[in-house]
Amino acid sequence: MKRHESLYPLSHHHHHALVMAVDMTQVGTEKEKHSYREMLRQLIDFWEKDGNQHFHDEETVLIPLYLAYGEEIDHEAVKRMLYEHAQVRGYVHQLRHSTRAMTNEMQELGQLLQDHIRFEERHLFPKVEEQIPEKYLYQANGQFMRDSYSGF
Template sequence: MKRHEALHPLSHHHHHTLVMAQQLKNADDKASIQQMTRDVINFWQHDGEDHFRDEEEVLLPLYAQYETVDIPEIQEMLIQHVQIRSYVQQIRGTQRKDRQIFRNLGELLQKHVRLEERVIFPMIEQAIPENYLYQANGRFHRDTYSGF
């Protein structure tokens, strides 16, 4: 899917997220719960948390200057942000983890990226003037996985 150049950093973050999601969805009896826990925490601390901030504190407020954010697609996006944060907190805080929590997080991450890439970002690209998209780009964090 062709993405506006200014949103490339967020799309690169999404690629990293899809790699993580696939690993989590494939969590079987051979997968180390300790390693998956470390991977989720590392992913969240270095990229996931900042990515959500980029969207919630930079991109959506900019979008709100041109279109209403009180729509089901944006509501679903933000609800998913809360759900993902909740899974990460559960993984951080629970001593005895079930592999299903990792699979559930992987499914949600994949669903979330698809929503943003297929629905949210096209709406944003259409609504926000190009020069303002470029200005927002300068405020996005750099992903440790891709360097974007």
């Protein structure tokens, strides 16, 4: 899917999160690539380096621009994004502070992340790109944290 270059940092985060999310859904199954503990370490590492800041960037930079300049704002899409961000934060908190393996919750978080990323990339980002003036998209790009894996 063609993406406006100003949103590349967010889409790079999405790519890495999507790969990890697929692995999370496979924890505890015959398709498992990583043990629960390994996947938990990867999740915490990703969250601390990229995930938490990614949500912050979307919530404090991208969405305010969309709300300020959009003429046909999809309020339900914005609500869904924010609600799913809260769900992800809840899962991350629960998983990182549990003293036992929470395989089902890990799988649920993996599925939630996959659905959330696809929703943003296929539905929300196209609306944002269409309605925010290009000069503000470029200015927003300078405020997005760069991906710690690719440096983009």
